[in-house]
Amino acid sequence: MTTVKHMKWWGWGVEGVAFHHEDKPDFAPFVQKVVDLDVNIPPVGAMDLAELSVPAARIPGDLVAELTEVVGADHVASDDLDRIVHTYGKSLRDLVRLRAKDIPRIPDVVVYPGDEAEVQQIVDKAVAADAVIIPFGGGSNIAGSLEAPPEETRPVISLDMGRMNKVLDIDEESGLARIQAGALGPDIEEQLGRRGWTLGHFPDSFTHSTLGGWIATRSSGMQSDKYGDIADITRGLHAVLPGKVLVLRPLPSTSTGPSVREMILGSEGRLGVITEATVNVHRIPTERLILGYLFPSWEAGIAAMQEISTSDAHPTVTRISDSYETAFSFATRKKSSGISKLVNETVMKVLQKRGWNLDDICLSFIGYEGGRADVSRQKAMVKDVVGKHGGIVAGKGPGQLYDQKKFDTPYIRDFLLDRHAVGDVSETAAPWSKLIPLYNAVRAAANDAFDKIGVKGWIMCHMSHSYHSGACLYFTFAYKHGEDEVLAQYDIVKGAIQQAFVDNGGTLSHHHGVGVEHAPWMEQDISAAGVHFIDGLFSAVDPGQNFNPGKVVVK
Structure with a gap:
């Protein structure tokens, strides 16, 4: 059978890895205080696949035989585990439905x-049989x-x-790499790194998401301030359609009518594979x-991030958490x-003497890359801006903690679900x-929703992904359900x-x-006219609705 590895079918990440709070003495009392949840209650046990009533496959045997002829018997799977793994992504709704044994x-x-030629054959045979094709990368999607x-x-x-999952070629003179769409983030960085290169794209889902998935959803990475979003990073691509391959050459810029590249970006599998x-x-x-920085207020921190974005400094990361996330x-x-404990206590006493309200403190992370002199220059410029807005440098310790924890946060959602609580995210720009x-406005709306469903809820936020004209706000919310x-309450809050x-002037999703x-x-x-544009594009390219139907626009 195939050697492709997947996340565990019932939750985030790999088997044997989970969030633990026993070594974090402040966690349990904090959660008890903010959402009235006792995290020491016995968790729900892990699900057994045998508990699910998996519906029988609805596919003609001759189509399965044709697909098997293309890729070989080892690369066609119809067992319950493979089918369940590929049923949903990893949204809160997906995980709740799995736990409720809801698999319609x-x-x-x-x-x-194994290659583009095989994809072409699969697509052609599937469309000829009027089957539905859903491209699958790492399975980390949280938007359905x-x-x-x-x-x-x-x-x-x-x-x-x-x-x-391979890096096929590197054009070292141009700084371009040709990479297969199924390559996971760690695969990409390992293969590029052997030759001294990096893509620089590190979304929260990095460990379990793919290049094709990033392109299909217009992903952003933690270091997008320097490297750009995936829309900036992607210069050319191939996408398979019935009977043909869309080939977009990796040109630095073009004036060739409406951008077909932009049409594929964010298309979520609806315009081919x-x-x-x-x-x-x-x-x-x-x-x-x-480096970590501390600000006396959210407003001061946001103002500093905006000024940094227009300064001559070019950090890789500019992120600030509100007081609640801090x-x-x-x-x-x-x-x-x-010494570590003494330093923390001393810093807080100094800030109190400065007149800071410790409940309003906001923690920021700012990243730098380059030569030693360049990094020193950028740090100095940022320090001046931070000081101008009342902030202080907190040093390397918080930054090291950020580096260690940046890909682990999704595990907390499973931890909460196991204890009858919801934890989820929504982001905008x-x-x-x-x-x-x-x-x-978002905080007020969320707190009104918590009141409506009768729970003690918590919402927190960080700003990330700075641009010339604005930035991304990333909200996390939690409550005991x-x-x-569960989903009726969730729909009210979300x-x-x-x-x-x-x-209030934001977009429905930033990344x-x-x-x-x-x-x-x-x-x-995007307005009714915008939806008409997108719907018309999908209908023209895929009149039979064979490619991942029902996504992006709803009829």
Whole structure:
């Protein structure tokens, strides 16, 4: 059978890895205080696949035989585990439905192509049989972009790109690399790194997401301030359509009508199967550093981030947490002792003497890359801006903690679900002039929603991904859910947050994509005419609705 590895079917990440709080003494009392949850209660046990009633496959035997002829018997899977793994992504809704044994329409077969020619044959045979094709990368999507429509009666094929995981070529003179779409983040960095290069794209899902998935959802990475979003990084690509391959050469810029490259970016599998992309790569910097900073207020921190974005400094990361997320970060620290504990206590006493309200402190991370002199120059410029806005340098310790924890946060969601609590995220982007009013409106909307469903809830935020005209705000919320109304309660809270985004000048999503989760807000975000444009594009390219139907726009 295939050697492609997947995340565990019932939660985030790999078996044997989970969030633990026993070495974080402040975590349990913090969670008890903010959402009235006792994290020491016995967790729900891990699910057994045998508990699920997996529907029988609805696919003609001759189509399975044709697909097997293309890729070989070892690369066609129809067992219960493979089909369940490819049913959903990893959204809160996906995990709740799995725990509730709600699996209305799962793939009938999973196929693992080895190259573009095999993808072409699979697509042609599937379309000829009027089957549905859902491209699958790492399975980390949290917007409902991977699920088949529940009413779908046609055969559903999950096209897992995991075997197509290689860096094919590096044009060192141009700083371009040609990479297969199924390559996971660690695969890409390992293969590039052997030759001294980096892509520089590190989303939260980095460990379990692929280049093709990043392109299909318009992903952003933690270091996008320097390297750009995936839309900036992607210069050329291949996408397979019935009977042909779309080939976009990796040109630095063009004036060739509406951008077809932009049409594929964010298309979520609705415009064909992305098989490879040519992307910008950079030499691995000689020095990499992330420093922590503290600000007396959220407003001061945001103002500093805006000024840094227009300064001559060019950090890789500019991130600031509001006071609520800062409190959470402090609560997840491991127990400190000796000099470390003394330093922390001394810093807080100094800030109190300066007149800071410790409940309002906001923690920031700013990253630097380049030669030693360049990094020193950038640090000095940023320090001046931070000081101008009342902030102080907190040193390397917080930055090292950020580096250690940056890919682990999704595990906390499973930890909460095991204890009858919801933890989820929503993110947006807006102009600088609207960030603070939008932030305040979202917090108010979320707290009103918590009151409506009768829970003690918590919402926190960080700003990331700075641009010339604005930035991304990334919200995390949590509460203890009712036993029989998990998704009904969730829809009230999530819906209130999403509505507050579009009502206050933000977009429905900055980098998680649309899928089915965010599709109800598309018209408010891009106007009825914009939805008409997108729907017309999908209908023209895929008149039979064979490619991942029902995503992005809802009819």
